[in-house]
Amino acid sequence: MAANFQISVDSADPHALARFWARALEWEVERHGDFIKQMLAAGHAKPDDVMTLDGELVWATAEAIRDPQAAVDGRGSPVRSRMIFQVVPEGKTAKNRMHLDVSFEGVGKEVTAARLEQLGAKRLWEGQQGPHSWIAMADPEGNEFCVS
Template sequence: MACRISELVLSCRDPELLARFWCEVLDFVVLDREEDGSLEIGPRDGFGGPQPTIILSRNDDPVVARSRLHIDVNATDRDQDAELERLLALGARPADIGQTGDEPWHVLADPEGNEFCLLRARLDPL
């Protein structure tokens, strides 16, 4: 028997801001709100499906180091250039982590500076 990733937890200062951003990026919805302001977002069919949900955990502590884990995303209904334009319009911004510029992916940051990559391949939507 093996495990499966069911949730990703991202500490953040403004869960509502990041929920709006990531729900638009991933076509997710808010599944749950906690009293402390934390949110769970995920696919419309909810927790336990083929995609993990994301817990946006409120944390006001200052960020002291770059995260060692990042999210990679792929477009499902357009090419990489069109998806890049869409992500930038949603509030993503280019991020420099030392890439050469020859990579087939784009390194971006969400509105709180969490890095993620937009890969070239288009995937079928689930």
């Protein structure tokens, strides 16, 4: 049985951070404009809950991304893993307790790290344990991740 899971990331600007990670992982930002319109019409959402971004109706305080090859359900949500970025009032203050390790088949660490730096990530340090090495980086809001 395949597991479905969602990684939730606290954020100051979920829309910008979702766009960064969508480009970083070569995923896509989810769009649910029709569903949002239904929620507004039914009274399950208020106008303050939504905003227009790039000409599309989106949730004001959250944005999700998914693997474009993942199957989707009837609402357009992925059946497999996804990431959601949500607004929180406080900024990041300490090291992550959990982080992502990112790699792309056939693409070296240095090439991947350089591409991610162009997208707005920062290189933090390099590590090695036995034959395994990695580059520690931070996304635009300071969340640590590794390129391996």
